[in-house]
Amino acid sequence: MITIKEIAKMANVSAATVSHVINGTAKISPETTKRVMDVINKVNYKPNSIAKSLKIKRTNTIGIITEDITVFNTPEIINGINEHAENCGYHIILNNLRLYKRIGNNYKDTSKFTDLVSDIVGDLVNRQVDGIIYVGAHCRDITGLIENVSVPIVYTYCYTNNESDISIYYDDELAAYEATKYLIMNNHRKIGVITGSLSSIQCQERLKGYQRALFDNNILFNPQYMKIGNWELEQGYLAAKELLSLSDAPTAIFSMNDVMAGGVIEAAKELGISIPKELSLVGFDNRECSYSYSPKLTTMSLPLYEIGKKGAEILIKMINDKKSSKAPHDQNNTENKIKLNCVLIQRESVFENPDKSFKIS
Amino acid sequence: MITIKEIAKMANVSAATVSHVINGTAKISPETTKRVMDVINKVNYKPNSIAKSLKIKRTNTIGIITEDITVFNTPEIINGINEHAENCGYHIILNNLRLYKRIGNNYKDTSKFTDLVSDIVGDLVNRQVDGIIYVGAHCRDITGLIENVSVPIVYTYCYTNNESDISIYYDDELAAYEATKYLIMNNHRKIGVITGSLSSIQCQERLKGYQRALFDNNILFNPQYMKIGNWELEQGYLAAKELLSLSDAPTAIFSMNDVMAGGVIEAAKELGISIPKELSLVGFDNRECSYSYSPKLTTMSLPLYEIGKKGAEILIKMINDKKSSKAPHDQNNTENKIKLNCVLIQRESVFENPDKSFKIS
DNA sequence: CTGAAAGCGCTTACAG
DNA sequence: CTGAAAGCGCTTACAG
Numbered sequence: 001m002i003t004i005k006e007i008a009k010m011a012n013v014s015a016a017t018v019s020h021v022i023n024g025t026a027k028i029s030p031e032t033t034k035r036v037m038d039v040i041n042k043v044n045y046k047p048n049s050i051a052k053s054l055k056i057k058r059t060n061t062i063g064i065i066t067e068d069i070t071v072f073n074t075p076e077i078i079n080g081i082n083e084h085a086e087n088c089g090y091h092i093i094l095n096n097l098r099l100y101k102r103i104g105n106n107y108k109d110t111s112k113f114t115d116l117v118s119d120i121v122g123d124l125v126n127r128q129v130d131g132i133i134y135v136g137a138h139c140r141d142i143t144g145l146i147e148n149v150s151v152p153i154v155y156t157y158c159y160t161n162n163e164s165d166i167s168i169y170y171d172d173e174l175a176a177y178e179a180t181k182y183l184i185m186n187n188h189r190k191i192g193v194i195t196g197s198l199s200s201i202q203c204q205e206r207l208k209g210y211q212r213a214l215f216d217n218n219i220l221f222n223p224q225y226m227k228i229g230n231w232e233l234e235q236g237y238l239a240a241k242e243l244l245s246l247s248d249a250p251t252a253i254f255s256m257n258d259v260m261a262g263g264v265i266e267a268a269k270e271l272g273i274s275i276p277k278e279l280s281l282v283g284f285d286n287r288e289c290s291y292s293y294s295p296k297l298t299t300m301s302l303p304l305y306e307i308g309k310k311g312a313e314i315l316i317k318m319i320n321d322k323k324s325s326k327a328p329h330d331q332n333n334t335e336n337k338i339k340l341n342c343v344l345i346q347r348e349s350v351f352e353n354p355d356k357s358f359k360i361s
Numbered sequence: 362m363i364t365i366k367e368i369a370k371m372a373n374v375s376a377a378t379v380s381h382v383i384n385g386t387a388k389i390s391p392e393t394t395k396r397v398m399d400v401i402n403k404v405n406y407k408p409n410s411i412a413k414s415l416k417i418k419r420t421n422t423i424g425i426i427t428e429d430i431t432v433f434n435t436p437e438i439i440n441g442i443n444e445h446a447e448n449c450g451y452h453i454i455l456n457n458l459r460l461y462k463r464i465g466n467n468y469k470d471t472s473k474f475t476d477l478v479s480d481i482v483g484d485l486v487n488r489q490v491d492g493i494i495y496v497g498a499h500c501r502d503i504t505g506l507i508e509n510v511s512v513p514i515v516y517t518y519c520y521t522n523n524e525s526d527i528s529i530y531y532d533d534e535l536a537a538y539e540a541t542k543y544l545i546m547n548n549h550r551k552i553g554v555i556t557g558s559l560s561s562i563q564c565q566e567r568l569k570g571y572q573r574a575l576f577d578n579n580i581l582f583n584p585q586y587m588k589i590g591n592w593e594l595e596q597g598y599l600a601a602k603e604l605l606s607l608s609d610a611p612t613a614i615f616s617m618n619d620v621m622a623g624g625v626i627e628a629a630k631e632l633g634i635s636i637p638k639e640l641s642l643v644g645f646d647n648r649e650c651s652y653s654y655s656p657k658l659t660t661m662s663l664p665l666y667e668i669g670k671k672g673a674e675i676l677i678k679m680i681n682d683k684k685s686s687k688a689p690h691d692q693n694n695t696e697n698k699i700k701l702n703c704v705l706i707q708r709e710s711v712f713e714n715p716d717k718s719f720k721i722s
Numbered sequence: 723c724t725g726a727a728a729g730c731g732c733t734t735a736c737a738g
Numbered sequence: 739c740t741g742a743a744a745g746c747g748c749t750t751a752c753a754g
Contacts, residue, residue: 046483049487050415050489069440069443070437072649075435079431082459092454093422093454094425125407233653292650
């Protein structure tokens with residue numbers, strides 16, 4: 001490994017001078033600059049960033065802690081973080097908790113892995129990361145999981161109830177509102193909904209959005225049109241069967257995830273009901289399967305890339321603010337819980353209802 | 362940030378002694394050990410790993426270069442690397458090329474991103490990673506992409522034609538053989554195959570496996586039973602329609618990926634042919650969608666986790682061999698191209714053919 | 723415009 | 739069993 005001293009000797013200058021030409025931290029005459037650059041290029045010298053980091057107390061590295069990288073949302077969030085970080089010259093140290101393998105579906109009980117997380121955070125801090133981004137596997141409250149960290153941290157796809165913590169996730173209520181409104185704009189007024197597990201916040205928020213869209217358009221909420229699911233395909237199938245056998249069956253269904261929408265498609269096929277001609281369907285999540293269904297599913301896409309990107313932006317800003325000892329982020333008047341918007345992906349499962357009597361002007 | 366010197370002062374010993382009790386590198390009396398540990402615990406001191414790395418010239422970090430983390434195979438490979446690396450005390454620096462965003466479907470032309478990769482490799486080396494794992498987005502030949510690296514490197518989900526390079530991927534031929542054999546064991550003898558793009562190596566290998574299974578069981582290859590697809594659902598649908606309308610239609614189909622198998626399911630539904638009772642179907646890849654289909658698809662699962670794990674094992678072994686200046690890996694008599702086996706995931710799409718006349722003893 | 727020197731926070735022969 | 743000292747490869751006031 002070739003060092004700055006050796007370059008200095010070869011170029012007949014001091015190590016300080018070499019450092020200055022590399023970093024542009026002092027005015028060096030064009031001649032010596034050239035002499036130095038020539039030997040650097042000749043021997044293909046690259047400064048040792050570990051040594052540099054030790055001196056400047058900054059690694060230009062951010063730590064990412066993912067709860068489980070195999071969950072569908074995570075790679076795209078990492079992609080977003082990665083792109084912005086790279087543009088700012090930051091590297092990424094990845095720590096994957098492998099939560100599913102370790103504690104299965106107990107992920108809601110954060111106490112089961114606080115020790116693990118606190119070890120990892122400690123480790124990251126020892127390795128001098130400039131900041132940390134935590135990526136949840138499920139959007140939920142993880143208050144208390146991480147405490148007393150000496151570097152800036154931002155939470156993505158999860159949140160805490162601590163006001164000064166920065167959390168970035170997406171707006172379930174609004175997304176459900178948009179999905180329902182899209183069906184209404186397509187002249188549907190009898191709109192069924194198949195929910196996820198009622199105990200989940202996602203489900204509650206999406207239900208609110210669904211009802212608000214109905215309300216805003218003067219459509220009475222018909223409890224018969226609401227079926228309780230559990231996010232699984234089978235429940236979507238069963239719920240659709242019930243909805244479609246109602247005497248006054250809905251002409252459209254909003255399924256709170258794509259997987260259950262797969263069950264709706266199956267049920268409709270069995271009943272000989274054509275999607276989208278006789279039944280319109282909107283899913284949620286824009287999972288891989290939504291594109292494989294036939295018809296291809298119209299669904300709400302989660303702003304995963306954007307969540308990652310925004311997280312990286314804010315974190316890097318916090319790092320820079322800290323460096324220049326500005327006021328910490330939570331004392332600015334900015335809102336610390338950031339909800340990004342989902343976007344509707346129009347594919348093949350929605351059709352304008354031909355019944356003109358419902359037409360909205 | 363608290364340093365080893367401060368700990369030394371507080372415990373009334375030298376920094377050397379503190380270092381020794383932390384690392385167990387010398388016999389220290391129980392009394393001083395306790396005194397030192399007490400202050401370490403009291404102030405929650407954690408040594409600065411950057412400083413340590415600079416001194417010992419080892420970071421216990423491996424660099425992962427992924428071609429695209431959003432491709433389905435990659436997260437699971439990272440998971441495998443991660444688990445083994447963590448067990449060995451190694452950290453991971455992640456570099457994601459975002460190949461799809463950058464060059465779209467030109468990924469086969471590695472010359473389009475050699476400069477990018479060589480920058481990243483250089484960067485990783487400056488950051489003193491102990492080794493590098495490259496994770497392909499598609500299993501293909503990437504000879505020449507990376508050259509002259511001073512740290513050990515292993516390739517996963519791709520390979521080079523350079524004998525000394527270590528590559529870990531999976532055995533397409535054998536997997537197709539197993540899939541076809543499974544159908545034969547279920548008493549099928551008229552087995553259709555829907556291929557991917559014929560130009561792809563995967564497809565050629567899988568075709569070989571299919572034919573070898575037929576041959577080994579004395580079944581004549583019937584060209585009518587082979588339909589050329591392109592990995593997309595629509596082609597699977599069309600191919601299945603043709604196969605199923607043959608006068609002597611196959612009783613089973615091997616689809617070279619899960620997506621086309623989705624098309625087969627659709628075609629069968631349209632024709633009123635029941636899967637698996639009247640038609641057995643095996644897919645390939647074990648993608649998310651294969652579990653959402655109805656019936657749930659029996660398919661070959663790629664050993665992604667295992668590829669990652671094996672990659673990490675070999676890389677860390679190379680790092681240790683290098684440290685103790687043993688012979689480099691490629692001079693051992695071990696094989697440097699490692700093909701792991703796929704495993705059959707039995708779900709609901711295969712049924713034993715009731716026609717006893719075919720029964721294999 | 724350039725260089726000598728100190729120092730970032732550790733580890734490790736070496737001496738005692 | 740313990741400590742003084744050198745050094746890993748950089749950067750950065752400071753002096754000239």
